């Protein structure tokens with residue numbers, strides 16, 4: 446029987462199962478989206494073993510020679526050692542493919558990495574002008590199954606050198622550096638719990654992108670987006686009833702109605718954006734005895750940018 450070695454895991458592949466099937470069956474978290482060889486979300490790197498040719502269909506020469514493969518198209522015939530792409534964590538050049546002023550203080554930036562990267566909407570990455578700078582953190586709001594480029598929203602920060610550069614000088618064709626893609630505040634297709642995704646202020650676009658990701662994956666339980674703040678410029682394709690705008694003062698009362706609904710009683714709460722409402726709702730949920738593993742808060746602090 447073929448085996449997959451992945452970090453410390455040694456996993457038996459059932460006949461006909463892909464590497465992705467095997468990893469997910471054993472609760473090993475790796476990104477994926479289409480399961481059809483189209484989106485390249487599931488790219489992994491083989492460090493040893495025979496790579497089935499069909500798992501490299503559609504990859505370029507450089508990717509093939511680096512041992513990259515699509516886990517959803519890979520049915521191992523013998524032992525295969527796999528790892529996630531290291532480059533998602535290391536600095537890589539990206540080319541700016543577009544900038545759009547959404548409001549005077551909000552800019553949409555799209556960029557294309559030199560090589561494909563694994564990510565999910567809601568995860569964050571660092572951007573910088575130079576390879577060795579620490580970089581500023583931003584949340585990804587692009588959907589890998591729909592958009593070839595990566596996309597973020599940038600808030601103009603008073604005294605923020607990098608955000609000022611993006612607003613005032615960045616142009617299509619310029620090179621930036623990306624690194625450290627990661628984070629748990631995203632849709633995880635293997636988890637089919639009901640979802641409540643809360644976006645406050647600069648977290649609105651990420652909340653909408655995560656909900657669209659869930660919908661695209663045919664999430665089997667209920668999913669609701671709650672938003673507080675200015676939603677101008679935040680486009681989405683979700684149904685009207687799945688997105689609710691809430692006044693800051695009505696946050697807890699609204700959350701309470703979801704807690705008392707049988708549809709959402711066991712929901713997983715993903716909370717992103719402005720620190721004050723995110724922390725307030727997080728501690729209120731804790732007081733309602735919601736298990737900590739069902740609350741995923743990600744607060745964006747001013748001056749310590751993790752902002753779209």
Ligand code: FES
Pocket residue numbers: 477478479480481482483484485486487488515516517518
């Ligand atoms: S999940 Fe889309 S290519 Fe594998």
